[in-house]
Amino acid sequence: MSEVLFFIAAIAAIVGAVGVVAMRNPFYAVLALVCHLVSLAALFLLLRAEFVAAAQVVVYAGAVMVLYVFVVAYVGGAEEIRSGNAMRVLGPLFAVAVAIELCIALLGSALSGINSQGAAYKPGFGEPARIGKLFLTDYLFAFEVASLLLLVAAIGAIVLARRRRGLEDDDGSIARVIGERRPSYTGTMAEGAGTRQVYQEIEAGHGGSFEIGSAEPKERAAAVVASEDGEDGA
Amino acid sequence: MSFPIAAVTYFEPWWIQIIKALIIFLIIFGVLPMLTVYERKLLGRFQHRYGPNRVGPFGLLQPMAEIVKFALKEPFRPTTSMGFLFRAAPALSILTAVGGLALIPWGPVTNIFGTNVGLYGIDVSVGPLYVFALGGISFYGILLGGWASGSKYSFLGGMRAAAQLISYEVSQGLALVGVLITAQTLSLVGIVNAQRGMWYFIPQVVGFLIFMVASFAETNRAPFDLVEADAELVGGYFTEYGGTGFVAYLFAEYVNMIVVSGIATTIFLGGWLLPFGIHPPTWVDPFVVLAKMMIFMTLFIWIRATLPRLRYDQLMSFGWKILLPLATLNLLVTAIIVVH
Numbered sequence: 112m113s114e115v116l117f118f119i120a121a122i123a124a125i126v127g128a129v130g131v132v133a134m135r136n137p138f139y140a141v142l143a144l145v146c147h148l149v150s151l152a153a154l155f156l157l158l159r160a161e162f163v164a165a166a167q168v169v170v171y172a173g174a175v176m177v178l179y180v181f182v183v184a185y186v187g188g189a190e191e192i193r194s195g196n197a198m199r200v201l202g203p204l205f206a207v208a209v210a211i212e213l214c215i216a217l218l219g220s221a222l223s224g225i226n227s228q229g230a231a232y233k234p235g236f237g238e239p240a241r242i243g244k245l246f247l248t249d250y251l252f253a254f255e256v257a258s259l260l261l262l263v264a265a266i267g268a269i270v271l272a273r274r275r276r277g278l279e280d281d282d283g284s285i286a287r288v289i290g291e292r293r294p295s296y297t298g299t300m301a302e303g304a305g306t307r308q309v310y311q312e313i314e315a316g317h318g319g320s321f322e323i324g325s326a327e328p329k330e331r332a333a334a335v336v337a338s339e340d341g342e343d344g345a
Numbered sequence: 346m347s348f349p350i351a352a353v354t355y356f357e358p359w360w361i362q363i364i365k366a367l368i369i370f371l372i373i374f375g376v377l378p379m380l381t382v383y384e385r386k387l388l389g390r391f392q393h394r395y396g397p398n399r400v401g402p403f404g405l406l407q408p409m410a411e412i413v414k415f416a417l418k419e420p421f422r423p424t425t426s427m428g429f430l431f432r433a434a435p436a437l438s439i440l441t442a443v444g445g446l447a448l449i450p451w452g453p454v455t456n457i458f459g460t461n462v463g464l465y466g467i468d469v470s471v472g473p474l475y476v477f478a479l480g481g482i483s484f485y486g487i488l489l490g491g492w493a494s495g496s497k498y499s500f501l502g503g504m505r506a507a508a509q510l511i512s513y514e515v516s517q518g519l520a521l522v523g524v525l526i527t528a529q530t531l532s533l534v535g536i537v538n539a540q541r542g543m544w545y546f547i548p549q550v551v552g553f554l555i556f557m558v559a560s561f562a563e564t565n566r567a568p569f570d571l572v573e574a575d576a577e578l579v580g581g582y583f584t585e586y587g588g589t590g591f592v593a594y595l596f597a598e599y600v601n602m603i604v605v606s607g608i609a610t611t612i613f614l615g616g617w618l619l620p621f622g623i624h625p626p627t628w629v630d631p632f633v634v635l636a637k638m639m640i641f642m643t644l645f646i647w648i649r650a651t652l653p654r655l656r657y658d659q660l661m662s663f664g665w666k667i668l669l670p671l672a673t674l675n676l677l678v679t680a681i682i683v684v685h
Contacts, residue, residue, distance in 0.1 A: 161470050169474060169477050169478050173481020177481075177510075184492055238470040239470065
């Protein structure tokens with residue numbers, strides 16, 4: 112069972128890694144990278160490194176790659192990437208250097224691990240409790256340095272993403288109430304339901320001397336507006 | 346020749362694990378349609394109407410009719426969509442949602458017909474991290490669905506999902522850490538056992554509230570359903586899906602609700618434990634868990650019927666400026682108390 116899972120995960124990891132390099136469309140390249148990272152998590156799981164596997168998926172597939180996808184989906188789209196001249200020269204050079212390094216490391220170990228059963232499994236290995244204990248005892252310095260690095264990165268992100276100038280002062284133009292009086296009989300709710308405004312203004316003496324209902328609404332409105340204008344001018 | 350890889354299986358025989366997986370899936374699969382009816386009935390009552398009441402007694406067969414209707418619909422897709430991803434995205438959503446079901450503990454290890462069986466899918470040592478890992482992948486189901494549809498509404502819905510899920514996953518995780526350091530274990534079964542004295546709902550009430558709010562956002566439920574805001578985005582990421590694809594997303598959403606309810610039950614409401622020293626026989630335990638989960642499901646529906654949708658900037662500033670500092674503070678205070 113574990114052999115089958117190993118080969119499925121290993122093949123998926125290699126296919127994903129090749130896909131990242133080979134895909135021209137950046138969106139598919141990012142998806143291939145996600146596939147690769149999830150397959151790696153499966154391999155960690157087969158090695159009983161449960162916490163590392165979960166952290167791999169949560170941090171890389173779940174957080175880092177989400178940002179990649181986010182940016183590529185917004186900015187990249189279906190456009191294909193053409194690398195610059197410098198990259199064309201440097202890329203293969205670095206690839207060859209890494210390949211030579213890997214060969215040296217592999218051959219240097221004389222592949223002695225292939226025929227062995229590997230280290231024995233100890234209960235509790237790979238569990239968060241064990242890893243946490245190691246972090247705070249044997250590897251405290253590395254742990255603290257890594258946390259410091261993350262802290263610096265977090266502060267750097269905030270500094271880079273902050274507003275350059277800050278918000279402009281509010282001169283009151285945004286929330287200013289527009290002081291425009293609405294003429295009567297232009298469709299307010301009060302007019303629709305009753306005739307509150309017109310009545311009030313008639314009662315207050317603004318409306319002139321006409322009887323209610325004696326004139327057409329438009330004329331009455333004109334009369335009210337005219338009287339208001341006269342009052343404002345006075 | 347055997348490979349130097351540790352065995353995948355734990356202490357139970359493999360056939361028990363397969364049977365457990367089938368039983369859990371089938372029970373949830375049977376409960377789900379009832380849940381949709383329950384939600385529509387409740388929503389109806391909240392809005393002074395009856396809800397579905399025509400198909401079958403009390404409208405209980407409504408989901409059957411819906412399923413038949415959806416299954417018989419013509420599978421179509423927009424000409425601008427990406428064929429493979431368009432079909433794979435809903436499947437990915439279902440996969441990650443169902444995977445979370447394995448973690449909910451329904452009861453302790455029990456002797457059934459002479460075999461010791463743990464009444465849970467798996468009891469992983471990383472506990473809630475497993476759920477967050479699945480949650481991290483479930484995001485791709487939504488985002489790919491939105492992106493592969495080739496429509497601007499779907500795309501915007503998918504992008505909103507991306508931002509929202511990242512923002513609230515942090516608070517959701519931090520809210521749980523308070524419980525984890527109190528219980529001193531990550532195993533969910535261990536956390537339930539640690540609540541024999543008092544449910545963590547009481548000492549960790551701040552963490553509980555933060556977790557619930559973040560869970561509403563993580564499951565894209567109202568008032569955080571901006572991902573599918575129908576007033577702005579037609580249907581969000583599943584705008585272009587009809588028939589089975591749409592049902593797949595609906596299914597995933599409900600399973601996600603069940604998983605979140607199960608996790609909240611386990612971590613804050615004492616799982617299968619009952620208060621006041623009542624110790625029912627073991628076969629009652631799964632029903633206790635189910636009943637507690639129903640409380641949360643009702644809460645989900647209640648909130649949906651009650652609260653209006655947030656604005657997007659409100660959602661973001663609430664997540665980062667209020668929820669996250671609060672979760673951090675809760676963690677800090679809990680850590681100080683535990684160490685003392």
